[in-house]
Amino acid sequence: MINVLLFAQLKDELGKETISIEGNGMSVAKLKGKMKVEFELEGLETVMTAVNEEFADDDTILSDGDTVAFIPPVSGG
Template sequence: MIKVLLFAHLQEKLGKDQLDIETNQIKISELKHKLKDQYYLNELDGVMTAINEEYATDEDVVKSGDTVAFIPPVSGG
């Protein structure tokens, strides 16, 4: 199982701050596609991704037991 953490507008859109995804291994790009299809989170294209608190790319692989965080861009002044 992979724990997915959501922040800011992603969290608001889904109504929760985390999801548990049943899979043993998946690329970040595939995980994003799965979440877009299942939860309509099309905003995942413009977010930073971290695996176990280290920044990751769409080609990185997530394994069971990992935590993935999707972090939207921050703005403000």
């Protein structure tokens, strides 16, 4: 299973900050597509992704136990 972390507007939209989802061997892009369908989550196309706390491309392949964080445009400072 992949641990997915959601922040800011994505967390508000889904109503929770973590979910566990089947995704071994999937690319980040495919996982985004799956989340869009299963959770009707909008706006995933415009967010950054981190895999295991490091920014990752859409073609990064995921393995069981990975932590994927969807990172909306940041606004710190």
